[in-house]
Amino acid sequence: MLITNASKESRKIKAAALVNELRHGSVEMPRLFSDEKNVIQVQKSNRQNDSKGDVMLQFFFQKGLRAKADIYQEMLRSVAEPWMDEIASGRPYVFQPVFAPAHKAKTTQTWLLIIVSQHWSPDLWPPSSLDCNPLLLLVGRDRGQVQQARLQQPLLFTIFFLFPYIIFLSSFLFSFPQLLYLFNYLIRFISFFHLCFILILILRFYSRFALSS
Incomplete structure (x- = not known):
């Protein structure tokens, strides 16, 4: 402006x-x-307008x-x-x-x-x-937090349960630096705690696959 x-x-x-x-x-x-x-x-569909008025x-x-x-x-x-x-x-x-x-x-x-x-x-x-004009900031902040939380849950579910298959298939398609680039992109959608947890799983599965091959 x-x-x-x-x-x-x-x-x-x-x-x-x-x-x-x-x-x-x-x-x-x-x-x-x-x-x-x-x-x-x-x-x-406009949930911020469906408040009970409390x-x-x-x-x-x-x-x-x-x-x-x-x-x-x-x-x-x-x-x-x-x-x-x-x-x-x-x-x-x-x-x-x-x-x-x-x-x-x-x-x-x-x-x-x-x-x-x-x-x-x-x-x-x-x-x-x-x-x-506090409502403009409040509604925007809450809407962003809700959307982020909704995005995190299915993303974590997919990564946790499909991760072994993803690593196995991606090992034939991507190099290790390309995998790091992929997870760097995922940082924008998950918290630091979840990222550490996923990174540990990645290292464990990748090390097992490397030793077995």
């Missing part, structure tokens, strides 16, 4: 204001944040509905505000929203100033900042 000089200066000013706010303004307040997700694109409240807009300021404010009044008040249990809290166009509307900002204890306004939010 290309960052212009104006954007850099804006980030610098807003970052200083954020640090000051975090140190002095809301240091001990609960922080509740919101985010949006388009679930229409992947309807059949972590945060979920609200679904109707399909095809454009969430303008008035509709967004109705969601805040009827769903978000009661839930945040319940979680805060009477304590003042900070509402850290994602700045979609409906949230930046002046009527929405005016409503938040009256109802919510404290919230981050568009003037405080750094432009295009992933640090202030």
Whole structure:
């Protein structure tokens, strides 16, 4: 992403204001944040959208509905505000929203100033900042870990049970340096512990085959 000089200066000013706010303004307040997700694109298989809602409240807009300021404010009044008040249990809290166009509307900002204890306004939010949009990083990290775990299990199963046959057949097709190159490629998909275990098996089978031949 290309960052212009104006954007850099804006980030610098807003970052200083954020640090000051975090140190002095809301240091001990609960922080509740919101985010949006388009679930229409992947309807059949999208597990991060099938949560039971134990972590945060979920609200679904109707399909095809454009969430303008008035509709967004109705969601805040009827769903978000009661839930945040319940979680805060009477304590003042900070509402850290994602700045979609409906949230930046002046009527929405005016409503938040009256109802919510404290919230981050568009003037405080750094432009295009992933640090202030935690769901983007959280979902991406968890998705990567899950996919890696799913890949490791069948890979280890295949290597463990088919390894003697692989070594026997590959000895006629590959040289030892080529085998090392193959296992160097597998490093990207398995952990260090599993790699050591597989390497020990490789050396044992290779040494037995070399002695027998």
